[in-house]
Amino acid sequence: xxxxxxxxxxxxxxxxxxxxxxxxxxxxxxxxxxxxxxxxxxxxxxxxxxxxxxxxxxxxxxxxxxxxxxxxxxxxxxxxxxxxxxxxxxxxxxxxxxxxxxxxxxxxxxxxxxxxxxxxxxxxxxxxxxxxxxxxxxxxxxxxxxxxxxxxxxxxxxxxxxxxxxxxxxxxxxxxxxxxxxxxxxxxxxxxxxxxxxxxxxxxxxxxxxxxxxxxxxxxxxxxxxxxxxxxxxxx
Numbered sequence: 085x086x087x088x089x090x091x092x093x094x095x096x097x098x099x100x101x102x103x104x105x106x107x108x109x110x111x112x113x114x115x116x117x118x119x120x121x122x123x124x125x126x127x128x129x130x131x132x133x134x135x136x137x138x139x140x141x142x143x144x145x146x147x148x149x150x151x152x153x154x155x156x157x158x159x160x161x162x163x164x165x166x167x168x169x170x171x172x173x174x175x176x177x178x179x180x181x182x183x184x185x186x187x188x189x190x191x192x193x194x195x196x197x198x199x200x201x202x203x204x205x206x207x208x209x210x211x212x213x214x215x216x217x218x219x220x221x222x223x224x225x226x227x228x229x230x231x232x233x234x235x236x237x238x239x240x241x242x243x244x245x246x247x248x249x250x251x252x253x254x255x256x257x258x259x260x261x262x263x264x265x266x267x268x269x270x271x272x273x274x275x276x277x278x279x280x281x282x283x284x285x286x287x288x289x290x291x292x293x294x295x296x297x298x299x300x301x302x303x304x305x306x307x308x309x310x311x312x313x314x315x316x317x318x319x320x
Contacts, residue, residue: 093175097168104164108157119152126209127232130216132225139229148229155237162196163189184258187315191251199247202300203240210286210293211239246301253308257316264313267305274305 112119124137131137139145158165166189174182212232219225256262267274275298282298 093172097172101161101165101168104161104168105154105157108160109153110157111160112153112156113149116149116153119156120149123152123204123236124232126204127212127227129209130212131227132216132219135224135226137227137229137232144229148233151233151237155240159196159200163193166192166196181258184255187254188251191254192248195247195249195251196244199242199244200240202247203243206296206300207243208236208239210296211235214293247304249304250308250311254311254315257312260316262312263316264309267309267312271305271309275302278302278305 127137139148167185169192170185170188174185216225253262253267257264278301279294279298282294282301286294286297
Protein backbone atom coordinates (compact mmCIF):
# COMPACT_ATOMS: atom_id res chain seq x y z
CA UNK A 85 0.00 0.00 0.00
CA UNK A 86 1.15 3.53 -0.75
CA UNK A 87 1.29 6.26 1.86
CA UNK A 88 -2.04 7.69 0.72
CA UNK A 89 -3.59 4.23 0.81
CA UNK A 90 -2.45 3.87 4.42
CA UNK A 91 -4.03 7.21 5.27
CA UNK A 92 -7.28 6.17 3.60
CA UNK A 93 -7.27 2.89 5.52
CA UNK A 94 -6.62 4.75 8.76
CA UNK A 95 -9.47 7.16 8.04
CA UNK A 96 -11.83 4.26 7.40
CA UNK A 97 -10.90 2.48 10.63
CA UNK A 98 -11.27 5.66 12.66
CA UNK A 99 -14.70 6.27 11.15
CA UNK A 100 -15.89 2.75 11.99
CA UNK A 101 -14.58 3.13 15.53
CA UNK A 102 -16.39 6.46 15.87
CA UNK A 103 -19.61 4.89 14.61
CA UNK A 104 -19.33 2.20 17.30
CA UNK A 105 -18.66 4.79 20.00
CA UNK A 106 -21.61 6.88 18.80
CA UNK A 107 -23.87 3.83 19.00
CA UNK A 108 -22.61 3.20 22.54
CA UNK A 109 -23.34 6.84 23.44
CA UNK A 110 -26.92 6.47 22.20
CA UNK A 111 -27.39 3.44 24.45
CA UNK A 112 -25.73 5.26 27.34
CA UNK A 113 -28.07 8.25 27.01
CA UNK A 114 -31.00 5.95 27.75
CA UNK A 115 -29.51 5.47 31.23
CA UNK A 116 -27.64 8.76 31.57
CA UNK A 117 -28.96 9.73 35.03
CA UNK A 118 -28.03 6.34 36.46
CA UNK A 119 -24.61 6.51 34.83
CA UNK A 120 -24.01 10.03 36.17
CA UNK A 121 -24.95 8.90 39.68
CA UNK A 122 -22.72 5.86 39.27
CA UNK A 123 -19.74 8.06 38.34
CA UNK A 124 -20.29 10.52 41.20
CA UNK A 125 -21.11 7.95 43.88
CA UNK A 126 -17.47 7.43 45.09
CA UNK A 127 -17.16 11.19 45.64
CA UNK A 128 -20.55 11.59 47.29
CA UNK A 129 -19.68 8.95 49.87
CA UNK A 130 -16.81 11.03 51.27
CA UNK A 131 -18.45 14.49 51.22
CA UNK A 132 -19.04 16.22 54.56
CA UNK A 133 -22.67 16.28 55.77
CA UNK A 134 -24.75 18.83 53.92
CA UNK A 135 -22.24 19.26 51.07
CA UNK A 136 -22.99 18.39 47.46
CA UNK A 137 -20.91 18.45 44.28
CA UNK A 138 -21.38 21.84 42.65
CA UNK A 139 -21.08 23.41 39.21
CA UNK A 140 -21.12 27.12 38.34
CA UNK A 141 -21.20 27.40 34.55
CA UNK A 142 -24.66 26.98 32.95
CA UNK A 143 -23.52 24.36 30.44
CA UNK A 144 -21.28 22.39 32.79
CA UNK A 145 -23.98 19.92 33.88
CA UNK A 146 -25.04 19.19 30.31
CA UNK A 147 -21.40 18.83 29.23
CA UNK A 148 -20.89 16.38 32.07
CA UNK A 149 -23.74 14.22 30.78
CA UNK A 150 -22.30 14.29 27.27
CA UNK A 151 -18.84 13.25 28.47
CA UNK A 152 -20.23 10.51 30.72
CA UNK A 153 -22.12 9.11 27.73
CA UNK A 154 -18.95 9.29 25.64
CA UNK A 155 -16.89 7.43 28.25
CA UNK A 156 -19.59 4.77 28.56
CA UNK A 157 -19.75 4.55 24.77
CA UNK A 158 -16.00 4.00 24.54
CA UNK A 159 -16.12 1.20 27.13
CA UNK A 160 -19.07 -0.49 25.41
CA UNK A 161 -17.47 -0.11 21.97
CA UNK A 162 -14.06 -1.35 23.15
CA UNK A 163 -14.24 -4.69 21.24
CA UNK A 164 -15.15 -2.90 17.98
CA UNK A 165 -12.47 -0.24 18.45
CA UNK A 166 -9.83 -2.87 19.22
CA UNK A 167 -10.92 -4.87 16.18
CA UNK A 168 -10.52 -1.80 13.97
CA UNK A 169 -7.00 -1.33 15.33
CA UNK A 170 -6.30 -4.94 14.45
CA UNK A 171 -7.63 -4.53 10.91
CA UNK A 172 -5.33 -1.55 10.41
CA UNK A 173 -2.15 -3.38 11.48
CA UNK A 174 -3.10 -6.82 10.08
CA UNK A 175 -1.82 -6.17 6.51
CA UNK A 176 1.70 -5.87 7.92
CA UNK A 177 1.58 -9.24 9.71
CA UNK A 178 2.44 -12.76 8.60
CA UNK A 179 -0.37 -15.21 7.95
CA UNK A 180 0.25 -17.07 11.22
CA UNK A 181 0.16 -13.79 13.14
CA UNK A 182 -3.16 -12.79 11.62
CA UNK A 183 -4.75 -15.76 13.38
CA UNK A 184 -4.25 -13.98 16.72
CA UNK A 185 -7.16 -11.63 16.13
CA UNK A 186 -9.48 -13.31 18.66
CA UNK A 187 -6.97 -13.32 21.58
CA UNK A 188 -6.01 -9.74 20.76
CA UNK A 189 -9.60 -8.48 20.80
CA UNK A 190 -10.50 -10.45 23.94
CA UNK A 191 -7.40 -9.47 25.93
CA UNK A 192 -7.46 -5.81 24.94
CA UNK A 193 -11.20 -5.48 25.59
CA UNK A 194 -10.91 -7.24 28.94
CA UNK A 195 -8.05 -4.89 29.82
CA UNK A 196 -10.19 -1.83 29.10
CA UNK A 197 -13.13 -3.12 31.14
CA UNK A 198 -10.95 -4.48 33.95
CA UNK A 199 -8.91 -1.29 34.19
CA UNK A 200 -12.04 0.87 34.24
CA UNK A 201 -13.57 -1.29 36.97
CA UNK A 202 -10.40 -1.19 39.08
CA UNK A 203 -10.16 2.58 38.67
CA UNK A 204 -13.81 3.12 39.63
CA UNK A 205 -14.10 0.70 42.55
CA UNK A 206 -10.60 0.89 44.06
CA UNK A 207 -8.29 3.67 42.94
CA UNK A 208 -10.64 6.64 42.54
CA UNK A 209 -12.53 6.11 45.84
CA UNK A 210 -9.20 5.84 47.66
CA UNK A 211 -8.01 9.11 46.11
CA UNK A 212 -11.22 10.95 47.03
CA UNK A 213 -11.11 9.58 50.58
CA UNK A 214 -7.61 10.99 50.97
CA UNK A 215 -8.48 14.40 49.53
CA UNK A 216 -11.60 14.68 51.70
CA UNK A 217 -9.56 13.95 54.85
CA UNK A 218 -8.36 17.58 54.88
CA UNK A 219 -11.87 18.85 55.54
CA UNK A 220 -11.98 20.89 58.79
CA UNK A 221 -14.41 23.37 60.34
CA UNK A 222 -12.31 26.12 58.76
CA UNK A 223 -11.48 24.34 55.48
CA UNK A 224 -14.58 23.10 53.71
CA UNK A 225 -14.32 20.36 51.08
CA UNK A 226 -16.75 21.41 48.31
CA UNK A 227 -15.53 19.84 45.04
CA UNK A 228 -16.54 21.19 41.64
CA UNK A 229 -18.12 18.85 39.15
CA UNK A 230 -15.56 19.58 36.44
CA UNK A 231 -12.58 18.91 38.76
CA UNK A 232 -14.05 15.62 40.00
CA UNK A 233 -14.82 14.48 36.46
CA UNK A 234 -11.34 15.30 35.11
CA UNK A 235 -9.71 13.32 37.89
CA UNK A 236 -12.12 10.45 37.30
CA UNK A 237 -11.35 10.30 33.56
CA UNK A 238 -7.58 10.40 34.18
CA UNK A 239 -7.90 7.56 36.70
CA UNK A 240 -10.06 5.37 34.47
CA UNK A 241 -7.93 6.04 31.39
CA UNK A 242 -4.67 5.38 33.21
CA UNK A 243 -5.89 2.09 34.63
CA UNK A 244 -7.27 0.99 31.25
CA UNK A 245 -3.78 1.52 29.78
CA UNK A 246 -2.02 -0.27 32.64
CA UNK A 247 -4.32 -3.27 32.26
CA UNK A 248 -3.10 -3.73 28.69
CA UNK A 249 0.12 -5.30 30.00
CA UNK A 250 -1.07 -8.89 29.31
CA UNK A 251 -2.01 -7.91 25.74
CA UNK A 252 1.40 -6.37 25.09
CA UNK A 253 3.21 -9.37 26.57
CA UNK A 254 1.03 -11.74 24.54
CA UNK A 255 2.23 -10.29 21.23
CA UNK A 256 5.79 -9.74 22.41
CA UNK A 257 5.98 -13.40 23.39
CA UNK A 258 4.44 -14.58 20.13
CA UNK A 259 7.05 -12.60 18.20
CA UNK A 260 9.88 -13.92 20.37
CA UNK A 261 10.75 -10.55 21.89
CA UNK A 262 10.25 -11.77 25.47
CA UNK A 263 9.97 -15.17 27.11
CA UNK A 264 8.42 -16.44 30.31
CA UNK A 265 11.90 -17.26 31.64
CA UNK A 266 13.07 -13.69 31.05
CA UNK A 267 9.99 -12.21 32.75
CA UNK A 268 10.38 -14.54 35.72
CA UNK A 269 14.04 -13.61 36.17
CA UNK A 270 13.05 -9.94 36.24
CA UNK A 271 10.21 -10.54 38.69
CA UNK A 272 11.90 -9.02 41.75
CA UNK A 273 12.82 -5.89 39.81
CA UNK A 274 9.31 -5.64 38.41
CA UNK A 275 7.83 -5.85 41.92
CA UNK A 276 10.21 -3.13 43.12
CA UNK A 277 9.25 -0.85 40.23
CA UNK A 278 5.54 -1.56 40.77
CA UNK A 279 5.73 -0.58 44.44
CA UNK A 280 7.71 2.56 43.61
CA UNK A 281 5.12 3.58 41.03
CA UNK A 282 2.34 2.73 43.49
CA UNK A 283 3.96 4.93 46.14
CA UNK A 284 4.19 7.81 43.65
CA UNK A 285 0.64 7.64 42.28
CA UNK A 286 -1.01 6.87 45.61
CA UNK A 287 -2.09 10.16 47.18
CA UNK A 288 -2.07 8.72 50.69
CA UNK A 289 1.04 7.74 52.66
CA UNK A 290 -0.85 4.78 54.11
CA UNK A 291 1.05 1.56 53.23
CA UNK A 292 -2.25 -0.31 52.95
CA UNK A 293 -3.39 1.88 50.05
CA UNK A 294 -0.07 1.37 48.31
CA UNK A 295 -0.47 -2.39 48.66
CA UNK A 296 -4.03 -2.21 47.30
CA UNK A 297 -2.70 -0.49 44.17
CA UNK A 298 0.38 -2.66 43.81
CA UNK A 299 -1.20 -6.12 44.22
CA UNK A 300 -3.27 -5.99 40.99
CA UNK A 301 -0.18 -4.84 39.08
CA UNK A 302 1.82 -7.76 40.43
CA UNK A 303 -1.07 -10.07 39.52
CA UNK A 304 -1.02 -8.67 35.98
CA UNK A 305 2.70 -9.31 35.75
CA UNK A 306 2.30 -12.91 36.94
CA UNK A 307 -0.55 -13.37 34.46
CA UNK A 308 1.76 -12.04 31.75
CA UNK A 309 4.38 -14.66 32.66
CA UNK A 310 1.78 -17.41 32.28
CA UNK A 311 0.62 -15.94 28.97
CA UNK A 312 4.21 -15.71 27.69
CA UNK A 313 4.83 -19.34 28.65
CA UNK A 314 1.62 -20.50 26.95
CA UNK A 315 2.01 -18.63 23.65
CA UNK A 316 5.79 -18.53 23.10
CA UNK A 317 6.84 -20.40 19.93
CA UNK A 318 8.22 -23.84 20.74
CA UNK A 319 11.68 -24.23 19.21
CA UNK A 320 14.32 -26.92 19.44
